[in-house]
Amino acid sequence: MLLEVQNLNTYYVTSHVLQNVSLNVNEGEVVALLGRNGMGKSTTLKSIMGLVKPKSGTVTFQGKNVTGLPPFRVAKAGIAYVPEERRIFPQLSVMDNLEMGIKGGKQSTKEGIWTVERIFNHFPILKERAKQQGRYLSGGEQQMLTIGRALMGNPSLLLVDEPTEGLAPLMVREVRDILENINKDTGVSILLVEHNVKVAMSLANRIYLMGKAHIGFSGSKDELEANPEVRAKYLEV
């Protein structure tokens, strides 16, 4: 197992925002974490990443306990984070944004690793805009840059938070396809938080549904599709 989250409890001051959340991701898998707004999906990713410190529970990655470690240590362990608001560095060029993702500042020459050239092959538009400041990219281009920047650290697991939010339908499809290619071509596992159920279902091998602060369902796509009550309870508005 690549990632194992067990009984995670996280608080925002006195508000108990994650209650005994448990989930796992296997090597090469795409796992979707779905649910309505405010259920704790993004907080789950932030708690795994160390951006929010969980009060109890464990996060084990490749057999190593990374619970509550500072984010830079979690990143060094092999987890990369693609945040909801994209959070590119607007004053840096596209190239500098990508290089910011290289851990330790020096690109290894090992085979099979992500390099700027390889990123540009997956995202040709970024090559065209390599010297432009991040602030001048469109929403879709910024999303590609965020994914590219995360890949530059050669992670084994991508935590991707709402990658299609606010994008035009054509761009939604492109970002979806990019995630699929990354997973299929390189075997990078993905834990995906996504409001667009159709996109999530088309990508994921397994699905977790979150109710208020807890996991309410876990199963395969087929199991979820065969269960309209669960869908209505956790997904429909």
Add this chain to the structure above:
Amino acid sequence: MDPTTAMYVSQGIHGLAYGMILFLVASGVSLIIGMMHIFNLAHAGFFMLSAYFTYQFVAWTGNFWLALLLAPIATGFCGMLMERFLLRPLRGSGVIGDLILTVGVALCIDALVKVIWGTANKPLSKPPLLQGMVHFAGLDYPYYRLFVIGLAVVVLLIMALLLYKTRIGKIVRAAVSDNDMVNALGINIPLLFTFVFGVGIWLAGVAGAAIAPILSVFPGLALQMGMDAFIVVAVAGFGSLRGAFMVSILFGLMNSYGVQFISQLAPLSMFIFMAIVMIFFPHGFFGESEEE
């Protein structure tokens, strides 16, 4: 050059020299606020501490140049210790905690220099190489003040190179906009904070060491410079180095010409200017559009 023009030019260069010193201090304040969101009210205390270190190093070695090199480094190291052992444990506790702590450190520095060096002024001679006046176009101007301007320009260029041409500079600029995200990319942000805090204090240290032979060294140094530096940063906008540079020069000139023409009001002019700017630009001139 007729005497009136010479006076204007001389006051202008005076203003430029003070503006440069102000920039060295304010740029450190701005860097620390911009990246770490810490209002370090002890910043000017370190400026003063560096002036005392300079005095002490000169007393020990008789070599001003060595003192100019070592005093800011020693001061920057003290700043790093403060960040690592006092500020870091407080991170996340909010602005009030930082303010109380940094005021406390400022008071400690003030008390410490009085205990070690006393309250009397400590005069410091200019190095022999820079004593005397330069004569040009009928104007006499002290070599040392021109040296201070040159020193500040060199430091400014080093900082610009560091910030814009090196990876660490890019990381610092990225962290100014989003330090959590930089952290999540595998970069050791706590270590970076200690480094940046040290560099910010080193900048104040360079200013303190450079100004020591002009003003002499006394416990009130921190109060005057601290107030001016924070006004510069407020008017320029938090985190804006370019803004801090421009406003520092403007204030240097205002101060210099103000003393000449409206000597009664000169000390107030910066406060009045700040109040007017805050009304129309609550985030300062460059507060929201840094780093084009």
